[in-house]
Amino acid sequence: MVNANARLVGLDWGSTSLRAFLLGPGGVLIEERSAKQGSTAMNGSAAAYESTLAQIAGDWLAAAPALPVLACGMVGSKHGWREAPYAACPAGEQQLAGGFVRVTAAGREIAIVPGMSCRTVGSAPDVMRGEETQIVGALAQRPDLAGACTFVLPGTHSKWAHVRENQVIDFATYMTGELFAVLRGHSVLGRLMIDQDEPDDDxxxxxxxxxxxxxxxxxxxxxxxTLGLFDELKPEALPDYLSGLLIGHEITAGLRERYIAGGEEQPLVLVGEPKLCALYESALHIFGSGVEASFPNTAPAGLWRLALEAGIVTGTEESGT
Amino acid sequence: MVNANARLVGLDWGSTSLRAFLLGPGGVLIEERSAKQGSTAMNGSAAAYESTLAQIAGDWLAAAPALPVLACGMVGSKHGWREAPYAACPAGEQQLAGGFVRVTAAGREIAIVPGMSCRTVGSAPDVMRGEETQIVGALAQRPDLAGACTFVLPGTHSKWAHVRENQVIDFATYMTGELFAVLRGHSVLGRLMIDQDEPDDDxxxxxxxxxxxxxxxxxxxxxxxTLGLFDELKPEALPDYLSGLLIGHEITAGLRERYIAGGEEQPLVLVGEPKLCALYESALHIFGSGVEASFPNTAPAGLWRLALEAGIVTGTEESGT
Structure with missing residues (x-):
């Protein structure tokens, strides 16, 4: 059978999308699927989560009744399938694996990874759900970086996370992507803009x-x-200028806060959609900062690593046939 | 006749509202009216401007065929009734009065005040339309401030303007009010909020x-x-916290750029809606800054002052009866 090698079903269940991974021995990716039924659309209904899971992975699960399932992301939020309380920083694989919560669907137990929270003295709390698993996955692939590095996970709510000795010690969220969307769509700034297919790098x-x-x-x-009013930038160029401004402000702040250990700035690691990571890399270059590594999606590796840590899967077995 | 004293019809014709002032000798306010037909709603149509003017001030004009009309605000923008090119800073009453453009409605000439523009070296241009008239009006009422002061005009697009020797030398726009509106209405931040009637000062x-x-x-x-998620602020308190954050960021930047003359920080002058000015005053207090003067609306005084400067009205006449 095609799925005889299956060892884990991993789910990255965010607010607006769902990705399912069928993983084999050693966490090798056998198959990946995606759906638009994000956690928000489930509206907190266990039945909705259960039927959506059956839609995206029902055949995988039916073929292997003992196949474990591990999910990360907003599925574990207060308004998700079941709340998985945040692991407070500093936290790493052990704290995350020790914080799994479980739901049952069609007689099968599904484990959910907690998010992470942190609070710097005197500041408001900060939170992530899903990015902690991406970070674990990236560190599993590049263990040489686990001593000390700074992660940048660009997106709607970008995260800058400081890692030391395989733990996230603190992190900060920047609402960069959401600011772009609301300013583009709902402010006076959007009115002069025209979208174009090709980005205007300049x-x-x-x-x-x-x-x-x-x-x-x-x-x-x-x-x-004003640059639009004064014809100093074309309408087609304004979205890219806005994007550069917002990403530039995020990077200015992120680099200022970048964790410095032993007097040295730590390497930067990007995780995210490749085009967005390339934009950030070009922006970082303007600030004179290089990128040590860039990963498109490390959720499958992170889910595998956490499943191993929790004993849901094993790392030492002969490959099936 | 009730309007025998009328000397000028002033119009403050902004994007989203229109205010009309009937002014008597010395610029005394005889009557004020407002309407929701802002310049944006006119859609660049001269006929729409003309009929809206007739609606709001037709009786004033019919009673006095020679009564002059002076308008400021977005009515003079590129997409307004007629474009009144920006007066470039440094600029004051003379440059504004010298830059009037004129349209004709029902045989009557209507003058339009230009906006102001500035550009600091290496930066993007900045613009205002309407606020320049508010500043002229405030300085007409407090000529002792005309030597050197910093104006703060809070709103959708707040302006901080530096005045020296009766001229605006430069200014900066902050999109504070619009950011609040789009984040409140269209971002994830608005979802946890509940509006309340009374502001939460804390x-x-x-x-x-x-x-x-x-x-x-x-x-x-x-x-x-996160403060909402962690129940550290009630849903009713979140709009005020957001407002404080945005106004605080504006003030941080404004005070950093505040005009310094002769080694001394210059007095701050607020012009705007009284409740909003009171909020700014309380926020400035947190930064240790006092306010020298606060004006609710100086557009009538500014229009009168500019009409005098342009010779549309005269300052030396006996009062009518």
Missing amino acids: SFAAGVRAAAERTALAHQLFAVR | SFAAGVRAAAERTALAHQLFAVR
Whole structure:
């Protein structure tokens, strides 16, 4: 049978999407599927989670009644399938694996990875769900970085996470992607814009360089309007300028906070959608910072690593046939 | 006749609202009216501007065929009634009065005040339309401030303007009010919020103080979510916290750029809606800054002053009866 090698079904169940991974011995990816039924659309209904799981992975599960399932992401939030309380930083694989919660669907137990929280003294709490698994996966693939590095996970709510001795010691969220979306879609800035298929690298870089001046974001955003009004940027170039401005402000702050251990700036590791990672890499280059490694998606590796840590799967077995 | 004293019809015609002022000798306010037909709703149509003017001030105009009309605001923008090119900073009353453009409606000439623009070296251009008239009006009422002061005009697009020797030397726009509106209405931050009638002063102050830490806005915004998630702020308190955070970031930047003359920080002058000015005053207090003067609406005084400067009205006449 095609799935005789299956050892784990991994689920990356975020707010707006679901990805399912069928993993074999050693965590090798056998098959990957995706669906648009994110956790938000489940509306907290266990029945909705259960039927969506059956839709995306029913054949995998039917073929192997003992196949374990491990899920990460917003599925474990307060309004998810079941709340998996945040592991407080500093935290790593052990704290995450020790914090699994479990639900039952069609008689099968499904484990859910907790998110992570942190709080720097005097500041508001910060949280992540899903990114902790990406980080674990990246460190499993590059254990040489686990001593000390800074992760950048760009997206709707970008995360900058500081790792030392295989643990996330703290992290910060930047609402970069969401700011872009609401300003593009709902503010005066969007009115002068025209979308184009190809990104305008020069306008993106101009936005990044403007951000490096470190004046207030709320002021610099208005330039997206005036540069359009004064015909100094074409309507097609304005979205890229806005993107550069927002990403540049995130990087300015992220680099300032970058964890310094032993007097040395730690290597930067990017994890995310490849085009977005390439944008961040080009922006970081403007700030004189290089990237040590860039991963497209380390959720399958992270889920495997956490399943191993929790004893849901084993690392020492002969390959099936 | 009731309007025998009328000397000028002033119009403050912004994007989303129109205010009309009937002014008597010396610029005394005889009557004020407002309408929701802002410049944006006119869609660039001269006929729409003309009929809206007739609706709001037709009786004033019919009673006095020679009564002059002076308008400021977005009515003079590229997509307004007629474009009044920006007066480039440094600029004051003379440059504004010298830059009037004119349209004709029902045989009557209507003058339009230009906006102002500025550009600091290496930066994007900045613009205002309407605020320049508010500034002229405030300085007409407090000529002792015209030597050197910093204006703060809070709103959708807040302006901080530096005045020296009766001229605006430069200014900066902050999209504070619009950021609040789009984040409240269209981002994940709005989802946990509940509006309440009475402002929560403590939560507002907490947001202002957080902004004073000078970390990145895109990061601090996420705290509006986590403080709600962790039940550290009630849903009713979150809008005020967000408002404090945004206003605090504006003030942090504005005070850093505040005009300094002769080694001294210049007095701050607020112009705007009284409740909003009171919020700014309380936030400035947290930063240790006092306010020299606060004006609710100086557009009538500014329009009168500019009409005088342009010779549309005269300052030396006996009062009518």
